[in-house]
Amino acid sequence: MEYKILVVNGPNLGHLGKRQPEIYGSRSMEDVAPMVDNLLQGGGDSAQLTLFQSNSEGGIIDRLETSREDGTHGIVLNAGAYTHTSLALADCLAWIGVPCVEVHLSNVLARSEPLRQKSYIGRHVIGVIAGFGILSYALAVQALVLHFQDKA
Numbered sequence: 001m002e003y004k005i006l007v008v009n010g011p012n013l014g015h016l017g018k019r020q021p022e023i024y025g026s027r028s029m030e031d032v033a034p035m036v037d038n039l040l041q042g043g044g045d046s047a048q049l050t051l052f053q054s055n056s057e058g059g060i061i062d063r064l065e066t067s068r069e070d071g072t073h074g075i076v077l078n079a080g081a082y083t084h085t086s087l088a089l090a091d092c093l094a095w096i097g098v099p100c101v102e103v104h105l106s107n108v109l110a111r112s113e114p115l116r117q118k119s120y121i122g123r124h125v126i127g128v129i130a131g132f133g134i135l136s137y138a139l140a141v142q143a144l145v146l147h148f149q150d151k152a
């Protein structure tokens with residue numbers, strides 16, 4: 001089966017590879033699809049990725065709501081700083097009913113600012129993957145596919 005996975009990046013995540021590479025790495029979102037293919041190789045299922053990025057809270061919420069109706073099986077979400085601030089995003093994930101994995105490029109639990117250790121969205125996702133740079137996204141897609149296989 002081919003799973004439709006929506007990969008959503010929030011604010012300041014539109015220039016990956018260029019933004020503070022010492023924290024977020026020097027690879028771009030283009031590297032995610034080949035990593036996913038490698039990880040899923042031989043497992044019988046594949047993933048069709050749709051990438052979306054918005055710097056605005058409303059833009060992200062609009063896209064997440066659309067995912068309810070466009071056949072999306074699962075969501076990989078890096079909400080950036082909205083992870084730590086957005087009750088609106090948490091409310092959205094609480095009702096849309098599309099399984100979601102929260103991802104971060106950096107290990108937010110190891111960052112110096114205590115605020116980054118709080119996630120508003122964490123209680124509405126299946127799980128969290130953080131700290132592996134761009135690989136975090138690919139691992140999240142793999143986790144979703146394995147989760148679906150497990151449930152089937």
Ligand code: DQA
Binds near residue numbers: 012078080083108
């Ligand atoms: C981030 C971590 C957030 O704290 C930060 O605001 C980001 C990126 C990450 O991927 O490591 O914008 O979500």
